[in-house]
Amino acid sequence: MKITGGIILSAIMLTAVAAAAENTHEVRKGDTLWDISRQYYGDNWKWPIIWxxxxxxxxxDLIYPKEKLYIPGFPEGGESIRMGEGGLFKIEADKNGMTANSAVSGMEAADSVNSFTADKLNGFDSVLDDEPEFTVISTEKMREMVSTGDYITLDAGMEKGLSTGDTVVLYEKRSRIEKGRSVYTCVGYAKIEKAGDETSRAKxxxxxxxxxxxxxxAKSEEITVKRPRGFRSIDSDIAGEVVYLAENHRFSAEGYSVIINIGHPLPVKEGDKFLVFRRHEENGVIKTETIGEGQLLRVNGSYSTMYLVNSSMEIMKGDIVRLSKVAVY
Known part of the structure; x- marks a missing residue:
């Protein structure tokens, strides 16, 4: 399935008089949106337009060196409209230079019904570009399976960067998505209690x-998610499909997560929402039916883990997903 990014990519400005032309800015060390706004607009307070x-x-508050930022044109009239493959996207500035946006008025507030509510992720699947560096080589009392409170030994120590007190995320490999990329399930967390030169004991x-x-x-802090304040609806051509269901099940549904083949460099992030569609034939006519809605929990490379917020029928591999709402933090 072809994936396009019509919201940000291939955009053109449809303005009559522009006081500031659109640009691309490569982030340098020390840059902030506040300073970049002044550089291009002559006004620090227009930073939300870039955001x-x-x-x-x-x-x-978190932008990183070498990221390329799109700098929208900002005309004297205080209004900027750009058209991309995904439709019309509008940014307006008020007298104080703050912005309101969009294809719809207002913002849908996030709550326990339309969004995930947990701050920490438990037992989630994700696609990793590289295999986690460390391996469990023994378990407490050589038991076949261990759990909370038990000890394990890892095949790495101080020589590979592990230290006493470090947290590691434990993964089980599930399925290969493509060459060099596999699905891993986060099965828990352990703390290094004794790091040797070549091995470590963890609880x-x-x-x-x-x-x-x-x-x-893999050495990491506990994986958390940031809950959005709300969502803004957009008309987008960013689309893909469901490529993996938890534990390779045939079906999934509300409350579970799936893997979709959408990620970077497309302009998506954790918290964004996607509608789920299914195509079927009825009386010789191909119809597309909305069957659910999902929310991105993790974006790893060109794949994302999506939590199913709701579903009207069972979700299957091959179902279509399309970006419908952008998370606002």
């Missing part, structure tokens, strides 16, 4: 399922 023009920015302090020899591990 809203680059939906991959999760937190406006599992939270397990979501049993842990066995051969499971993988």
């Amino acid at each position: 809203k023009g680059n939906v991959f920015i999760n937190d406006p 599992i302090y939270r397990a979501f399922s049993s842990v066995s020899n051969g499971f993988k591990a």
